[in-house]
């Protein structure tokens with residue numbers, strides 16, 4: 555079998571498993587969001603901020619993916635919500651089978667919001683559907699404002715762009731308006747927020763977006779198909 559045919563087969567099988575996961579999330583009323591960025595853009599930091607701000611009784615959970623180490627799960631478990639690490643052992647993205655396997659001993663009826671932190675990579679995670687309701691792409695101000703043009707697929711497929719590390723703007727030659735304009739060239743309707751995970755600026759916009767997204771999903775679930 556040649557490489558293209560094999561890749562098609564793998565992606566076809568992944569799509570089938572992702573469709574099953576999406577159906578299970580829908581049945582149990584789980585809003586699943588898939589966070590994607592280059593390594594180190596601030597996915598775990600944003601989730602740390604989110605869990606810290608999250609009301610204790612609310613039912614949120616995280617699956618966090620990395621090639622090696624349990625570091626991100628250790629960071630996120632401190633907030634008392636269910637968190638599991640997925641180590642891929644070399645694979646540059648998560649796939650639907652890994653999600654399915656790591657959900658096996660969680661009761662989906664006890665989760666309202668599930669974050670998946672993908673492996674740090676702007677390319678491979680874009681091709682693998684995980685059954686999520688939406689993808690969120692992060693871009694930090696140290697990465698250059700041309701990234702939406704260089705890696706269009708993930709910016710096209712994500713509903714929200716989170717620009718991170720805005721506290722560093724005084725120190726780096728990053729034109730934030732240009733970055734947003736580039737993202738809009740690839741994805742005209744894309745929503746955007748700007749945050750600093752360290753200083754805390756913009757976090758209310760991110761949390762507000764999440765709240766609104768949960769409301770939209772709940773309304774969609776209630777309306778007849």
Ligand SMILES: Nc1nc2c(ncn2[C@@H]2O[C@H](COP(=O)(O)OP(=O)(O)OP(=O)(O)O)[C@@H](O)[C@H]2O)c(=O)[nH]1
Pocket residue numbers: 591592593594595596597598599600620626673674675718719720721722749750751752753
């Ligand atoms: N100045 C500044 N540093 C940040 C911000 N967000 C994250 N960092 C730092 O950036 C580094 C990487 O952050 P992580 O949250 O681990 O990034 P990540 O995207 O989860 O990284 P991977 O999981 O390895 O892909 C850490 O040293 C963070 O403290 C921010 O908003 N401002």
Ligand SMILES: [Mg+2]
Pocket residue numbers: 597598599626671
């Ligand atoms: Mg991380």
